[in-house]
Structures are given as structure tokens and as C-alpha cells.
Amino acid sequence: MTAPDLQNVTGTNGAAQRFAQGFIRSVVPVLLALVVSGLVMLAIGASPLDFFAGVWKYGITGSNWQRSLSLMAPLLIVAVGLIVAFRGQLWNLGYNGQYLLGAVVASGLGPILFQVMPAFLATLVIFIVAVLAGAVWSLIPAILKARYGTNEIITSLVMSFIAVGVVNLLIKGVFKDLGTSTPQTAVIPDNDLLPYIPGTEIHIGFVIAIVLAVVAQFVFSRTSFGLRIDIFGASPKAARHVGLNSTWMVILLFALSSGLIAFAGAIDILGQFSYQRADWDPRYGDAVMPLVFLARFRPVAAIPFVAFYAVLATGGTLAAQQAGLNVDFLLVIVGLILLFMTITEYIGDRRRLGQSYLPAGLKRTVLQPFRRASERNSA
Amino acid sequence: MTTTATSDIISLRDITKAFPGVIANDRVSLDIVSGQVHCLLGENGAGKSTLISILAGMQQPDSGSIAIGGKTVDISSPKVAVDYGIGVVHQHSTLVPAFTVLENLMLGETGVLQNKKRAAEHLEELAELLGVQIDPHALTSDLGLGQQQQVEIAKAMWKGSRLLVLDEPTSMLTPQAIEHLGESIARVKDRGLAVVLITHKLREAYAMGDCVTILRGGRNVGHIGIDELSSYSEKQAQDAILAAMFGDDLTAASTDPAAVDLEEAAELAGANEATRETRSIDFATRPVRLELRGITSRAGGRDIEADNVTLTVHEGEILGIAGIDGHGQAALAEVVAGQRSAASGTVLFDGVDITRSGVRDRQQLGVRYVTDDRLHEGTIGSMSVALNLVIKRIGQKPFWRAGRIQPKAVDAEAVRLIDEYGIRTPSPATRAGTLSGGNIQKILLARELTNGARLVVVNKPTYGLDLKTVHLVREILIDFAAHGGSVLLLSTDLDELIELSHRIEVISRGGLVGGVVNDGAGTAEKVGHYMTGAIEGTD
Numbered sequence: 001m002t003a004p005d006l007q008n009v010t011g012t013n014g015a016a017q018r019f020a021q022g023f024i025r026s027v028v029p030v031l032l033a034l035v036v037s038g039l040v041m042l043a044i045g046a047s048p049l050d051f052f053a054g055v056w057k058y059g060i061t062g063s064n065w066q067r068s069l070s071l072m073a074p075l076l077i078v079a080v081g082l083i084v085a086f087r088g089q090l091w092n093l094g095y096n097g098q099y100l101l102g103a104v105v106a107s108g109l110g111p112i113l114f115q116v117m118p119a120f121l122a123t124l125v126i127f128i129v130a131v132l133a134g135a136v137w138s139l140i141p142a143i144l145k146a147r148y149g150t151n152e153i154i155t156s157l158v159m160s161f162i163a164v165g166v167v168n169l170l171i172k173g174v175f176k177d178l179g180t181s182t183p184q185t186a187v188i189p190d191n192d193l194l195p196y197i198p199g200t201e202i203h204i205g206f207v208i209a210i211v212l213a214v215v216a217q218f219v220f221s222r223t224s225f226g227l228r229i230d231i232f233g234a235s236p237k238a239a240r241h242v243g244l245n246s247t248w249m250v251i252l253l254f255a256l257s258s259g260l261i262a263f264a265g266a267i268d269i270l271g272q273f274s275y276q277r278a279d280w281d282p283r284y285g286d287a288v289m290p291l292v293f294l295a296r297f298r299p300v301a302a303i304p305f306v307a308f309y310a311v312l313a314t315g316g317t318l319a320a321q322q323a324g325l326n327v328d329f330l331l332v333i334v335g336l337i338l339l340f341m342t343i344t345e346y347i348g349d350r351r352r353l354g355q356s357y358l359p360a361g362l363k364r365t366v367l368q369p370f371r372r373a374s375e376r377n378s379a
Numbered sequence: 380m381t382t383t384a385t386s387d388i389i390s391l392r393d394i395t396k397a398f399p400g401v402i403a404n405d406r407v408s409l410d411i412v413s414g415q416v417h418c419l420l421g422e423n424g425a426g427k428s429t430l431i432s433i434l435a436g437m438q439q440p441d442s443g444s445i446a447i448g449g450k451t452v453d454i455s456s457p458k459v460a461v462d463y464g465i466g467v468v469h470q471h472s473t474l475v476p477a478f479t480v481l482e483n484l485m486l487g488e489t490g491v492l493q494n495k496k497r498a499a500e501h502l503e504e505l506a507e508l509l510g511v512q513i514d515p516h517a518l519t520s521d522l523g524l525g526q527q528q529q530v531e532i533a534k535a536m537w538k539g540s541r542l543l544v545l546d547e548p549t550s551m552l553t554p555q556a557i558e559h560l561g562e563s564i565a566r567v568k569d570r571g572l573a574v575v576l577i578t579h580k581l582r583e584a585y586a587m588g589d590c591v592t593i594l595r596g597g598r599n600v601g602h603i604g605i606d607e608l609s610s611y612s613e614k615q616a617q618d619a620i621l622a623a624m625f626g627d628d629l630t631a632a633s634t635d636p637a638a639v640d641l642e643e644a645a646e647l648a649g650a651n652e653a654t655r656e657t658r659s660i661d662f663a664t665r666p667v668r669l670e671l672r673g674i675t676s677r678a679g680g681r682d683i684e685a686d687n688v689t690l691t692v693h694e695g696e697i698l699g700i701a702g703i704d705g706h707g708q709a710a711l712a713e714v715v716a717g718q719r720s721a722a723s724g725t726v727l728f729d730g731v732d733i734t735r736s737g738v739r740d741r742q743q744l745g746v747r748y749v750t751d752d753r754l755h756e757g758t759i760g761s762m763s764v765a766l767n768l769v770i771k772r773i774g775q776k777p778f779w780r781a782g783r784i785q786p787k788a789v790d791a792e793a794v795r796l797i798d799e800y801g802i803r804t805p806s807p808a809t810r811a812g813t814l815s816g817g818n819i820q821k822i823l824l825a826r827e828l829t830n831g832a833r834l835v836v837v838n839k840p841t842y843g844l845d846l847k848t849v850h851l852v853r854e855i856l857i858d859f860a861a862h863g864g865s866v867l868l869l870s871t872d873l874d875e876l877i878e879l880s881h882r883i884e885v886i887s888r889g890g891l892v893g894g895v896v897n898d899g900a901g902t903a904e905k906v907g908h909y910m911t912g913a914i915e916g917t918d
Contacts, residue, residue: 223782224774230762231770237756240718241748242770243738 021348026294026301029344030308033336040332046323054319059311066201068314072306073205074099074268079288079295079302080209080216081260087220087297088253089233094141094156095261095285097163101137102130102262104167104185106269107276108175111186119192126266134262135255137163142254146247152254164281171278183278194271203271212260213299220299229253261285286331287313290338309334387413387448389434389465389542389573394443396429403429405597406443411542415605416564416574418588420581420620422846423816426597427577431544434575435467436460447541461487466535467544472527473534476520480530483519484537505533508570509563524703525556532563536572543567544575549583550871553703554907561587581624581645585616593623600624621645625846653874655897657697657857660881665693667730668865669715669746669834674724676714676889683707685714686889687724692834697856697866699880699897701873701906707889708869709751712838715867716748717741728834742771745833749823749840751869753816757823760812764804765793767811768826800825800855817848824855834865841875853879877902885909 038048059068078095085092092098106126113122141155177186194203220226232239232249239246264284269276287309295302316330389411396404403426411417419427432438434445436454444451447463454460460467474483485498499515506513511529519527528548535543545564549557564587568574578584584591590608593601601623608616669692676685685707692698702708713719715726717738726734733741750757758767769778769789777788793807802821804814811822820840827835837856841849856879860866869886870876876883877897883906884894893909895902 222784224779224784225782227766227770227773227784231759231773234759234761235755237752238759238770241738241750241756242773243717243742245737 022296022301025344025348026296026305029294029337029340030305032340032344033333036336036340037329037333041323041325041329044325046325048323051316051319051323051325054322055312055315057315058318059315063201064314065311068307068310069202069206070272071310071314073203073209073271074264074282075284075288075306075310076209076213076303077205077264077267078261078284079292079306080212080299081257081264082285082289082292083216083220083295083297083299083302084229084260085253085257086292087233088229088249090145090250090253090257091153092138092141092156092254092257092261093153093285094138094160094163094258095289096281096283097160097167098134098137098258098261099265099268099284100167100281101133101163102265103269103273103276104170104175104265105130105133105262106266107185107188107273108170110188110192110270111177114188114192122192123194123270126270127263130262130266131259134265135259137262138254138258139251142251145254146250156254168278171276177275185275187275188270190274193274194267205267205271208267210303213303216299220297287334290334290341294337294341387541387573390446391430391434392444392446394430394433394440394445396433396438396440402597404433404440407594407597407599408443409592409599409602411573411575413541413573414568414571415589416568416576416587418584418591419575419577419594420579420584420591420624421594422579422624423843424845425594427594428546429597430594431467431546431575431577434460434465434542434544436465461538464539464541465544466538466540466542468528468531468535468546468548470546470548470550472524472531474519474527474530477518479516479518480513480522481515483530484534487534487537501537502533505536508536508566509533510566511559511563525552525559528552528556528560529563532567536567540572542573542575544577546577547579548576549578549580553910554873554903555911557583581617581620584620585613591616591620593620595624617645653877653903654900655880656853656878657860657881659898660693660695662693662696662881665695667691668694668696668728669867670725670727671715672725672727674711674714674726675722676710676719677722678710678713678719682710683889684722685710688886688889688891689724690884690891692865692867694865695860695863696882697860697868697880699876699883700867700869700886700891701876701883701910702869702871702886703910704871706887708838708886710889711886712748712750712836712867712869715834715836716746718748739771745831747827747832747835749820749827749835749837751838751840751842753819753823754812758811758819761810763808764797764802764811764814764822765789765807767822768793768796768807771826772830796825796829801851815845817844817851820844820848820852824852828855828859828864832859832864834867835859836867836869838869839871840868841870841872873903873906876906 034052038052041048041051058064078099081098082092082095109126109129110122113125116122117125137159138156141150141152141159144150144155145152171185172183175185177184179186194205196203197207220229228239228244228249231242232244232246232253236246239249268282288306291305291309292302294305312333313330317327320327320329390409391411392408393406394404394408395402395406405426407426407430409417419430421427429438433440434454436457436459439455445454446452452459452463454463454465475486478486481495481498481502484502485493485495488494488498502513502515509529509532511526513526513529513533519530522530532543532545548560552560564574564576568589576584576587588608590605591601591603592599601619603611603616603619611619671688671690674685674688678684683706688711690698700708700711710719714721717733717736717740721734724734725732728741728744728746733744733746736744754760759770762770766789769792772778774782778785778792790807796802797804797807800821802814802818802825804818811819814822824840835856840856841852844852853875856866856868866879868876868879880897882894882896883902884891885906886892887910895905895909
């Protein structure tokens, strides 16, 4: 037994090498996506240089970096929420609905609660109710999954659609601000919103998000609960074998995931938006999902990716308009990241196994005509 | 339609096939002659299956060639293999359970319309050829395993075979069904077909084969031709085959304690009838450690459940449970381990009712379970060997304190167990999934038998292992029982049960159908009688 081995019980053999590999596998897809999206821009007659310069200008320079960091708060919490479920191989795709549920708790209850109790207490109540709302909303997919093995991708997605509808009904109904004609909630006064980090205009939701990510990282990698999640994710059969209650595990992970995502919605309203319009849906989860895969379900590793996307999204909105692109172009870049991530993974796996990069079937098909020809020649 | 060719020779030349990290076939050459049964012998991992999947068109060799009747052919897909008349009966059933026999046989038909009448006639011809009776309209799920195998053989010969390949055909059969199979093989051979019989049991090779080829480590290490084999006495043939199968392990027996001597090798290779190797115990003086009273299990899955099982295991006793695979063994094992709940009945452990306790409580009491699914259930391949060794003690001191893992304690325990059980791993931090099957099984045994084990349930403990590890695993179990541990041994390998068990119960469709005290000759026949009676319904 050598000294390095002693530190490596949890399976981090050759840590530096694996870190380097993980880094390459994570960053390469992003770079490729940026290059190809530049080509797409050229093809549709926009200037990629203008666009990326715009992203830099509006996303980072001046005080714009503070807007980017504010956007990081909900994104990072959504990321942690997704990671909790994904580590257990539970594919919670109901994030949009869960986020909006948390948001509507804040925007609907906020104007009422802030009038009757101190801001600190009201904020706490809102956070708790938001987390509970998200957790309860996930019970149906979780119980169906645990009891009957129903595919949670479909059930959580459907529950998300229902949640979006319910949220809109609430905003147009009980939570509607009677002072305006547009369907939206009453605006929460500025001094009741989350405080800024001193000296900046970044609300403390950013700090909460970073702390959450670090705590989650510790729980996943160092505690018995984290190991239980990993066992459950690696193999439900093995989980049963070591005596884990898989029903409880599914419900707990789904509730944690969904609750965190709802929490992100509440923080976003109380830190950033101060009110909520009907039919508003920022779809953070759609953008965050590829990022948590890039981070290999490690909350701390997700921080730089979320930061990158926050800058892209903050600067990209204006930059896209200036470069003559639709704002939806941002999702093209996200989609390209996903695509290149898949390709990088595939090639990485092949390389690890010492196989050719070409799929076996493709190689055969490509080589077939040549082989026939050579056989004919030799005959 | 039946294109039975005579005096064809299928010759494989220098077949090489490599997978990442292992050369499965290394320049293997052999000739398969019509009208002969060619036995392919070798232990697990010797490359038998790879060679067969190359013949069946499921894998392509990296190099080497296959010629049929002197003409080089490229078997590029399973369909091409069928067109050349190569039919394969795989070790595990490939029949669709919800289809009838006839529908299963017609799966490969290419015509637009089904021609059931012609198919039924064809089946009749084949059934006559094989000397069996097959009801064309029975659901395959209703057939016994022996009958299912007959259907599989008919399916392999459906398109008119030149070569019939049987991959470990006897591993699931009762002694009686093996006899039937032998008769069918003889009839097929008489029709001029070539037969390749894969086995790891030496006595079957000798009884059924005309010539024998032995593979070891992916290489053809010995061939006994048809004349040679018929001129040998059984003992000579045995020694020749054993020498090829074990190679240096045999000669080095005196110096290397891990190596096996000739007698053990013969036993492992199934050369002779098995005999018990455990010391006798006097049941009357031994307290009952485990008692099941009318246990019926319940999981809600499609598994066969344990059905009203009553049994006792004494201190220091190995109780064998014989039965065809999939007859409720898993349910029985899990209900004892606490992974499956009992719908009715009582589980008593040292006289205490533990029916309602979960896995972790029972683990603490000393009830342990070595599962047969060692890759997906028993271990987590992506985690380190060290973690896999303590995974049943999550959250317990000294490995976890206040919920936090204590790497040094985990590592010390891992080093201890790796040393004690001779697990071959580069380090405790190596991912368990990268180890060989034998070493993974050692991880399971080390984990389950340590820290106060009193009863261990083992399900198919040597399935798919190399012969040296098989030997080691059996030694470990015998040793455990000799020191007062109790073993509930579920196995489909009758030889193994006879070698290890004090008593053998037979399980069928979830229930126990009879018990045999394992003392002296004739146990195999008695067990086989119970198995046949219960399964084929010929009481």
C-alpha cells in the first residue's frame, strides 16, 4: 500500500489524469458548438464576430457582469436540483412547471405576506411553501415510478404542462393584480426583495446558490447518503441488495429535485423580477440540462458552465438583436453543445476501449466495395 | 428444402478475434466433419462461445478464414450462416414464450404468407428425425426445459442443416433429459450432419463425442482425433484431455498452492460421478439455525415466487437446493436475505422471528446473501473494490462517522479482506467492474462472510467461473460450514450440490418437491427423479 492509494479509496485513481480528461471532454464540445454556431451565423448572413463581441460587451463589461451573476442564481439552483435526480438515474424533466410553481408562490403570496409580517419572516415562509409546492407536485410521478415503474420522463413532463396551466390560471385569477389590465401579479416593493451583496447589485440568491452547490457536492461525494444515491443510480437491484428502500429513495430524490427547482423560481422572483406575468416561462431547465451533463452531475463542476451560459444569455439577448439574429439563436448554441457532447463522449469511450472511432457497421459498409475490388483483382 | 450435405468439411483456419484487453480466439484451427460429433471442451473464458458466434455469423473474425467443402465463405451475418445450413442452439432459450411451437419455428420464414400446413409437416419430419414428440400448437412457455430444447434443435435444423451447434446443452437438464438428448444427437449424426457439442464436463465429451478439441486461453491446445479417441480407454482419454485443459497448472501442483492436482482437476472437469466432500455432521446434536415455515413470497414481478416452503438449516450444515434455473430459487434466496417480503409464513433465525426484518437488520444478525447476479446486483462496477467491500455496512462505524466516510478505515478493511481472500486487484481503488468474474465473486464472498456471518445464502456460487476459482469458492464454503456456519446453497449444478451438501431439497415451480439425504451413491438419480417428476409431470 502506497500513500496515494490510501487517499484514493473512493475510486479517484489517477485523479489528475481523470480531471484532465473530464476537462477536455467538457470544454471541447462547448468550443466546437461556438465555432459551428459562428458558421451558422455566417450562413444566414449575420456576423459572428459582432455577436460574440456583443456577448462580451453586454454580458461582462461595465456592470453587466453583475446581471450575469444574478442570472446564475436560479440557473445554478436548477442545476443542483436536476443533479440530485439525475445522479439517482431519475429523469425529472418537469423542471419548467416546478420552477413556475415556485415562482408563483413567491409572486402570489409575496404581496400579501410582506404586508402582514416582517420581510425576513415572509421570505422564509415563501421559500418553505415554494419548496413544499415543488416537492408535492413531484409526488405523482415519483409514486407512479416507485410503485408501478411508470416512465418518469413522461409523467414528470405531463405534470409540468399541468403546472404551467395551473400557474397561469392562478396569475389570471386569484393572484391577479387588479391595478393593471395585463394579467400579472402585484409588484413586490423593492425594499422587500432579497438584499444585494454589499457594494454590488447582485442579490444574495447568488450566494445561496453557490453554497447549495458546494454543500450538495460534499453530500454527494463524502457522505453515506451520497453513496446511497450513487448506488441507487448505478443499479436499483444493487440498491435493494444492500437494503435500500427504493420506493422511499425515488420519492425523496424526486421531492428534493423538484423542491430545489421550485426554490430557484421563488428566488428569481424575490431577487430579480418582483412580479410574474401570465404565460411567462424562462425555461431555464432546458438550457441547464446539457450543462449538468457536461459537469458530469457534479454540482461544483456545474458552476463554470452555468457562469458561461449566464454570460451568454445575459449578453446574447442584446447581442443577437444587434447582429440581426432571433433571441432563440441561444438555444441553437445550447443544442449544438448537446450534439457535440454526445459525439465527444462516443469518441472518448471508443478511445478508452482502444477501438476504432468509426462505428463497426459503418466501417464494414465503407470498406466493403474496396474489399470486393481487391478480391476481384487478386482472382 | 432439406439440403443435407454429406462428406462436407467445415474448416476453420487461424481464426483470431480480439476484444479490448483480451484475445478470445488466437489462431484457432479446426475441422468439423459431417457425421461426427465434435466436442469443444474448455473452461469458461477459453473462447468456445466466441468461436461459435463467429460460426453463427454474429461476430466477424479479425483474421483467418472459414471454408465449407474447400470453398472459402464469408459468414457475414446470422442469415448467411443459416443459408449455409449452420444452426445453433444457444445455451439460453431464444424461443418467444408467448408463441406456439409452430409460430416460433416459422419466425425465420421469409415468405409473405404463412404456410402452416407445410410447416407442420416439416416439424413432423424433424421430430421423427430427432426421435421426439413435439406438439406444434403448445405454447413454448408451457413446455419443460428438455422439450424447449428439442424445439430449439428443431429450429436450428429448420432450414436444413449442415452443421448443428449445441452450446452447453446439458447445463440445464436433468440426468434423464441428458440421456434423451444423447439419443437425439446420435440420430442427427446418423443422418450425416456434423454436430459441434460445447461442454465443460469431461465425461459428457467422452460419452457423446467422436473427437475432442480443447481450447484454453483462446488457443487450440489439443485435439484428439476420431481414431485416437476410440482407441483410448476412458482413463487414457481423461488424462490426455485434462493435461490439455489445465496445462502447466497440473505440473506445478507441488510448488504452487493455488494449482490443482490431477485428482481435483478431474473432479472439477466433471470426469467422474461427484461425491460428497464435506464432513458428516450429526443433525440431532446441532441446533437449528434457520427455519422457514410455510413461506410464500411476494414481489409483484414476473418471477416465480417461493410457494409454501418449509425447511430447516442446522448449525454447520450445508443444505443444497436443486432445481432447474428459474424455479423460484431467486425468490427463496431473497426471502431469506430480507430483500423480498413474505406474503405468509414465518422465518426463524436462531429461534427468533425475523419475518418482518429488513436486509440491514438481518445482515447485522449474521444472515448473508451471495447473489447470483454478481455484476449488477452484488457489486457496483463503477465503484472501487474498497467501497464494494463495505457497501453492506453503509453508515456504520468505523467506516462512517456522523454520516461522513472515513477513507482510512474503509481502506484498512479493504486491504484486510483483499489479503484474506486473495482478491487479485491492482489496488483497493480499482473499479470493481474491471476485475474478472472470479475476483468479483471473491469480493462478494469476502463481504458476506466477514464480520459475524452465521448463515449465508449462496445462489449459483460458481456459475461462469474458471475452474481454479470454482475450486476455491467451494473450499471457502466447506470451510465456513466446518467452523459452524450454515449454508443454504442454491445451485443448478448437480455435481456441485452433491459435493457440498449434507442434504438436498428439490425446488420446482417455487415449492419444495422432495428431499434427499446426501450419503453415498445414488443421490444424483434420486434428485433427478424428483426434478423430472415435478417438471415434466410424469409422476
